[in-house]
Amino acid sequence: MIETMDAMPGVGLAAPQIGVMLRLAVVDASDERGRAIRMANPEVIAASDEVNDHDEASPNLPGVWAKVTRPARVTVAFTDHHGIRVRQEFTGLWATSVQHQIDHLAGRMYFDRLSKTKRDMLLKRAAKGGR
DSSP, X not given: OHHHHHHSSSSEEEGGGGTOOSSEEEEOOOSSOOOOEEEEEEEEEEEOSOEEEEEEOOTTSTTOOEEEEEESEEEEEEXXXXXXXXXXXXXXXXXXXXXXXXXXXXXXXXXXXXXXXXXXXXHHHHHTTOO
16 A cells, blocks of 8 residues: 555555545655554544645545645554554644544545535536646
């Protein structure tokens, strides 16, 4: 999954995006890459009241993106690549990407967090090839 994520634009990938129906995700929001975090069965267990707006997109809907508001800091419980259940706090782009991947694992896309009007506009743009 890490190789697939690195070959795509973006900083995360959920297994269902590539046809693997497991609750697995990888995230690497580091500037230099190579610091991917592997997560099985991740769940947000705490979130800050402070929020960040970030442009989000998905290779599953190429050519479009939208500004999404999410908690700026989250604590996530997940099973790591050693099989150990851990809790880790994420901030900034890491927090945004982790929440984005957890949404994918729950069958949601980033545009599901938009108002109906904004979502409809985004989907129309996507149907026109992102123009």
